[in-house]
Amino acid sequence: MKNKKYWLLTVLSVMLIMVLAACGGESATKENTEKENTNGESTSTDNGSKSSDIEFLSLATGGTQGTYYALGGTFADLITDETGIKTTAEVSQASAANVNALKAGDAEIVFIQTDIAYYAKNGELMFEGDAMENLVAIGGLYPETVQLVTTANSGIKSFEDLKGKKVSVGAPGSGTYANAEQLLEIHGLSIKDDIQAQNLDFGESTDGLQTGQIDAAFITAGYPTAAVEALGATADVVIVPVAADKAEALIAKYPYYAKDTIPAGTYGLESDVPAVSVLAMIATTSDLPEDVAYGITKAIYANAEKISHAKGAFIKTETALDGIGIPVHPGAQKFFDEQ
Template identity: 80%
Template sequence: MKNKKFLFLSVISIMLLMLLAACGGKEDTSNTNEGSTKGDNKETTSDIKFLSMVTGGTQGTYYALGGTFAELISNETGIKTTAEVSQASAANVNALKAGDAEIAFVQTDIAYYAKNGLLMFEGEPMEDLVAIGALYPETVHLVTTAKSGIKSFEDLKGKKVSVGAPGSGTYANAEQLLEIHGLTMKDIQAQNLDFGESTDGLQTGQIDAAFITAGYPTAAVEALSAQADVVVVPVDSEKAKALIEKYPYYTEDVIPAGNYGLAEDVPTVSVLAMLAVKKDLPENVAYGIAKAIYGNTDKIGHAKGAFIKKETALNGIGIEVHPGAQKYFDE
């Protein structure tokens, strides 16, 4: 009887040991895909679970592209990314610096100023600012209406002109273009308005002209053209060349006829739009951001999507590229 009882207990013990061994051999994989990227066909994990991308005003090109970019990045990296309304380039650099955002739309000229502590960043360089890549030309529009009678920069004297917020990219562009035409902010009645406020002001006659730096066609000017005869004041080639000689991050540009109801091409100048991050962003995350944007340009519905190419993503940036993004372009 004792032998039978001993045998029974032995069998039970063996079965319990086998059960424990089986349970212990299972690997917990419940969190392996959270915050991951798939660069190099190898899934790597990151502690980052959320990315904030600062763009611009709701009627500008940054915001129009931001939603698409956020979705592409979310899908590629598995990190939830959202596009936020902002005051654009200079404010976006400050948001990166303060840790309020991880990705920023920035003009290349503003990125250069920030990196080197110039103009609106005088004495406060952001040394850890790096690029993901260049996007498309940011065309400087000097917009007015036919009823204003303004046809040249010289006609701006004494007029109410929107120049963007002090310290913004648009403000710097306005100041430099006025300078090259022999004018200063003191020669105009400068108004610090955003794009939507500018075009509303033009429509109602509260202002006479507005500087708007954005990829064409930009929503604010398109909306104005539905209500008024839009005029974009040209920058002739001689003035453009003088501007570029002094400020080499500019390039000559043209707003083609048909945009905003224009009957003819309008010569002007542009800088570049780019995406910037901080250097301490994990390499695999920066790689995933670059891959999401430049590997899916066919999914960008905005007209500026045609300019966004991995072959030209490193042209004209002027600051260091994040190693993760550089890795993607090298491949």
């Protein structure tokens, strides 16, 4: 009887030791997993998708008096709230410079014109021999109007009047520079031979117009553009029109353009002014994790009604992929497919 009790106690002790060992192993495994999740590159969510450990995102915009910068702060706040990733809007030299910022890893998200995105992806014009193969779209935003801005005092009323004049065309290699070059070409003018080209940003351009140091300026941005509005406070703004036949010739040669109109009342204009535009978009690289790209896309397009800038009215899910011209990030595509 005594031996039976001893045997029973021995069996119970062994079983208890095994249970404690199993619990200890489970705790160790759980602890190791938690450590891996904290220190590793990514963790797994309940649905099996990757959750990135990215803590900061840089959004490259444009100059402080352009539409990119005006929208950038709002976008950064929306992305921060939606994804939990601290996002900051950065001043930049806009489209072409933003491509280079992506390449260098100085930005994760950028504003860019669709035409410049196409050149960068395919290694054309200012990106000849230097294609950015991993450039992908988040989505399109709004039309960016190519505005040839001058004042009533300049006497300039047509593109032909620009001959021999001091004209701001933006920085070499910028989107504005390319637009200026192509529009001048359609009007039979050369940026090198027929005008005195000045490489100024938007703020410098309107300051120059105000002081009379330049005669006209190309500004590619969504209207109303802050720099041009500021000019309108001290001078009578004139936007030089693009005739219908010239617009059609431009679109035939460069199909990423579209006809546009700057409505009466903008900058104090007395009547509508025919113009042309490209499209503003948000881009990133294919290296950005899918869940982060999804969150960025959702933050912007699902909250467009929170965007107070006038261009917020153009930011719509149903038109976000129109006229993009480059591949869309899988994370962004997933969001649009769900709508």
